[in-house]
Amino acid sequence: MNARYAVDVLICGAGAAGLTLAIDLARRGVRFRLIEKNHQPFHGSRGKGIQPRSQEIFEDLGVLDRLFAVGGVYPTERRYRDDGSYIDADSVEHTAATSSEPYTQPLMVPQFLTEQVLRERLLELGHRPAFGCELVGFEPDADGVSAQLMTDNGPQTLRARWLVGADGGRSFVRHALDIGFPGKTLGVRALVADVQLSGLCADYWHRFGEGDSQRQIMICPLARTGLFQIQAPVPLDADVDLSAEGLAAIVAQRTGRDDIQVHGVSWASAYSMNARLADRYRVGPAFLVGDAAHIHPPTGGQGLNTSVQDAYNLGWKLAAVAGGAPETLLDSYEEERRPVAASVLGLASKLLDNASRGDMRRGKEVFQLDIGYPKSSMTLTQTARDGRVCAGDRAPDARLRGACGASLRLFDLFQGSHWTLLNYGATPGAVSPRPGLQIHHVGPQGDVIDDLGQVQRAYALAAGDLVLVRPDGYIGAIVASDEIQRLEGYLAQAGLTAVMPE
Incomplete structure (x- = not known):
């Protein structure tokens, strides 16, 4: 970490997006400060639905069980007719959980409780938001950001390598950067x-x-x-x-x-x-996440979830660059997340039109499990896989067994701040160990055993294939054993450099 900066990341806004980013940075050992101009946490439930993809994220961050403990399933709807009679119906399509998709129903948690759980998790990691601390000005330059803060104890200045505006639809950061917000x-x-x-x-x-x-x-x-x-x-x-x-x-x-x-x-x-979408998500060392970058009608429960996933996408990239990865890695944040927000805006607006006509049905399209980054510069291109899971897709879960006999899930292997490489029968040592990468050999002689065949079915793997999973649970690459050099080039792009043997 560079001593020229008081912190690596200054996060403006301690809502769900800012808290998610702070937790992710905290568990990676990145220096940050999380500020919130309001003196107290938000106490309403503007957002109350946690979609299945966000549930997977919260599992990785260590808070999903706590959210289930304070939340509940969406209740059956009771639709009243003018004569006082009613019918009961479900508006959310019920989909059975599978080994590859363990969460398939939205979870209802009022926003104030979601943020309370996130604050408690952040405190466990040794940090807390600074309430009553307002960003009142900043000057970005080639090396970082000089920020002016107003606190109850008077003005402060802070030097940060990056600034992240998680400060809502009326974002001060977005306005100061003069980023358009059309819609x-x-x-x-x-x-x-x-x-x-x-x-x-x-x-x-x-x-x-x-x-x-x-x-x-x-x-x-x-x-x-x-x-x-x-x-x-x-x-x-x-x-x-x-x-x-x-x-x-x-x-x-x-x-x-x-x-x-x-x-x-x-x-x-x-x-x-x-329905609005920022023209840009980044200007130099300053980034936008959440409602600062996009605002949606509430239909479909997409806003908070999209915001959390913005932060989850950006966090590991900031940490990687802070640790020495190429600066170009940060370009993939806007490249990946802005198209997602554009799609979500269209979906939420469509659902709003449907709701105005009395159609409140919701299907899998709101679960966000199908979001992916197939065209990203952080996705290693590959030949077509005929509808099978591909690089850029969300990495499916699966059940398998450790060599010691314990039952495991792939999500257990993915959980944490690291990258994961699944070696499905390739030569041991084909990819050398390196900091930030956990390598698991899947097979009868490996450290994990696909005894139910679920890994093979979920990923459609052939003997010798390798699957690289990013820290945010998306597939970066699927390669055959004769494509190791392409994989090595990708790892270098991500800042995962092999360590020379002593």
């Missing part, structure tokens, strides 16, 4: 409120007036909190009373019932929906 306001305004409420069963997600923007209202129990979340479209130019009395009046008017009582408001907001 559109979608002509939809909505309220969202976390409330104490009686009169409705907490086992269902209650929907009234579907398809009617003047009368539609959704009241969802927030798993394990004792709270309900109210969501409803509201007129574009009307004042909205977000007090308990005001929300109770809206509920009564839209449901036609007087037995539903709002007793208190934990958090509430009225907002206009937008």
